[in-house]
Amino acid sequence: MLRHYNRKEFHHLNPQSFLKGLGCETNDINRLANFAIISAADNKHLGGVAPSRYKGRMPSTKLDEILKSAVCPDSLFDDDYEGFLEDRATMLVDAAQHLADQS
Numbered sequence: 001m002l003r004h005y006n007r008k009e010f011h012h013l014n015p016q017s018f019l020k021g022l023g024c025e026t027n028d029i030n031r032l033a034n035f036a037i038i039s040a041a042d043n044k045h046l047g048g049v050a051p052s053r054y055k056g057r058m059p060s061t062k063l064d065e066i067l068k069s070a071v072c073p074d075s076l077f078d079d080d081y082e083g084f085l086e087d088r089a090t091m092l093v094d095a096a097q098h099l100a101d102q103s
Contacts, residue, residue, distance in 0.1 A: 011038045013072065013088075014081050017048035024081065033088040034081075036070045051076045051084075071095050 012019075012034055019029045046054040055077045058066065067074065073087035 008037050009040050009043055011036050011043045011046070013070075013076055014051060014079075014084065015046075015048040015054075018050045018079075019081060022081070028081075031085060033085045033092060036072065038070075050079045052079045 012029065013036055014029075014034055016029050046057055055063070066072075067076070071088070071091050073084065073091055075084050075087045078084065
């Protein structure tokens with residue numbers, strides 16, 4: 001039972017139900033920059049609400065650390081999906097470039 005609870009799964013940073021409510025199509029919702037890998041328990045805890053709402057469900061003392069480890073911008077919590085995608089894509093490219101430079 002604990003193995004399932006701690007299992008890692010894909011998490012839509014901007015949840016599907018939130019984005020569908022904004023009229024987004026599935027292809028737009030499932031963009032790579034909208035995914036993070038988190039535990040199944042955390043994914044269920046955050047639920048399908050807007051990022052600005054699930055931010056309050058996250059430990060505020062570790063929020064910066066969580067965002068950094070997920071290569072995720074603060075703009076996640078602005079509920080501006082297109083702006084978030086641009087910011088996150090830039091961060092992901094920069095992180096990949098940094099890794100490539102180290103090898």
